[in-house]
Amino acid sequence: MTPPNSPAGAPHVPVLLAEVIAGLAPSAGETHVDGTFGAGGYTRAIIEKGAARVYAFDRDPQAIEEGEALAASSGGRLTLVPERFSRMRQALADRGVDTVDGVTLDIGVSSMQLDRAERGFSFQADGPLDMRMASEGESAADFLNHAAEEDIANVIYRYGEEPKSRRIARAIVAARPLTRTGELAEVVRKAVGWKPHMKKDPATRTFQAIRIHLNEELQELEGGLEAAEQVLAPGGRLAVVTFHSLEDRVVKRFLKERSGDVPAGSRHLPAQTSRAPAPSFEAVAKPVRAGEHELSTNPRARSATLRVARRTSASAWKEGASA
Numbered sequence: 001m002t003p004p005n006s007p008a009g010a011p012h013v014p015v016l017l018a019e020v021i022a023g024l025a026p027s028a029g030e031t032h033v034d035g036t037f038g039a040g041g042y043t044r045a046i047i048e049k050g051a052a053r054v055y056a057f058d059r060d061p062q063a064i065e066e067g068e069a070l071a072a073s074s075g076g077r078l079t080l081v082p083e084r085f086s087r088m089r090q091a092l093a094d095r096g097v098d099t100v101d102g103v104t105l106d107i108g109v110s111s112m113q114l115d116r117a118e119r120g121f122s123f124q125a126d127g128p129l130d131m132r133m134a135s136e137g138e139s140a141a142d143f144l145n146h147a148a149e150e151d152i153a154n155v156i157y158r159y160g161e162e163p164k165s166r167r168i169a170r171a172i173v174a175a176r177p178l179t180r181t182g183e184l185a186e187v188v189r190k191a192v193g194w195k196p197h198m199k200k201d202p203a204t205r206t207f208q209a210i211r212i213h214l215n216e217e218l219q220e221l222e223g224g225l226e227a228a229e230q231v232l233a234p235g236g237r238l239a240v241v242t243f244h245s246l247e248d249r250v251v252k253r254f255l256k257e258r259s260g261d262v263p264a265g266s267r268h269l270p271a272q273t274s275r276a277p278a279p280s281f282e283a284v285a286k287p288v289r290a291g292e293h294e295l296s297t298n299p300r301a302r303s304a305t306l307r308v309a310r311r312t313s314a315s316a317w318k319e320g321a322s323a
Contacts (some may be wrong), residue, residue, distance in 0.1 A: 014041030035085030086223030160209030
């Protein structure tokens, strides 16, 4: 995936591709899951490394449709699954698969979605206010034109970490009805007093927030991590690429907890007395960021963080279990 509102027309280059493949270490005979197929960059590389089969998930029907050519040329090694990755356990079971050797998740909006103005994810080119990854359900226009001002403000603050969220929400309600990405961007800019010479366009945070809310991205990420824990065989690898602090915080917290890396307690915060389950993951390496060479050719990698972990032989934790 890519950070929101990257330059339109940029090539669909998988971020941290070499590092992801090194972390997954796919080999002959293995079965892998690409939870975010997108344009197929990671899937293609996994197959080229010799994996026997890849199950590629994507909730975007356009991504699935455009992946058919790769599936047809894979000699039966690629199965496209039109599902959310949080449902991978059941979807794999429906296909006779209980465990896999690797899971990769590339979180956020894909280049394909971002660069197509008609999908409404970006304000770089004007388009309809849509932002739906699965092209169904409530659109951005539906939400902004009908939600209460307080609800809009809360979404922008929570998912965009925007300190001026209430001012922006008030301006959005006053400008209703909104139907175009360009309209929304201008409303946000005027609300915060932005000038063209300023470094960062404030519309970025608002667009990110609305997109995350509509697509339930953080809840989906949490569900996807738990599903990966359930389907990975002992020794299986999990590679997750995130693009902003909200996503990375979820992944970091999950892996720290599941690896048993929890605070020992202090006089201010006594240690938990309940016993945690055995660690289900172990860290493989420190978080990875893109190097200067990749940044020079793929600026979309600038905010990306890769975390890799290996599945232990312990049972998957029950949902909601913690130390």
